[in-house]
Every structure is written in C-alpha cells, then in structure tokens.
Amino acid sequence: MSVLTMPTAAPAAPERYSIETLREEARHLVDCGHVSPHQPLYILCQFIPPREWICVECELERNDFLLRDCVADLIGAQTWQND
Numbered sequence: 001m002s003v004l005t006m007p008t009a010a011p012a013a014p015e016r017y018s019i020e021t022l023r024e025e026a027r028h029l030v031d032c033g034h035v036s037p038h039q040p041l042y043i044l045c046q047f048i049p050p051r052e053w054i055c056v057e058c059e060l061e062r063n064d065f066l067l068r069d070c071v072a073d074l075i076g077a078q079t080w081q082n083d
Helices: 019-031 042-047 050-062 069-075
Strands: none
Touching: 019 042, 019 050, 019 069, 042 050, 042 069
C-alpha cells in the first residue's frame, strides 16, 4: 500500500521589517488614532501578522527596544512648525 503525497509549496518567508519601516508603521498608526504614543510597543502585534511578529521582535531587540517601551520611544519626538 503506497501513500500519495501532494507536493506542498514552501511557506512564504516573512517580510523583513527594518527599524525605519517599524517607525513609519507606528507613526502611521498613531497619526490615524489606532494607537496611542503612550501604549507599549507590544500593541503593534495587533497590526502585524502573527508569523511576522517574531521578526519584528528581533528587530526591536537589535535596536535596544523592549516590548514594554512606549510607542513614542520608537517614533521619536515629533517636531511642530508654526505657520
């Protein structure tokens, strides 16, 4: 008795998140009001696919961020210009 196996496609590699990409995404979420700058970075996991979250965690760690740090720490100070 032989078992037929169907070829399966290799899972797609998770998207690479650079620290700049993460900053831009976080800034966008803050600007849209989905995230508060005072919330911990962990809140970003709600907006990133689970299979890619580990890559995000690693990138944050490489750049000395902790998941309990505030989103504001990641996006940095915002500058305001007077008109």
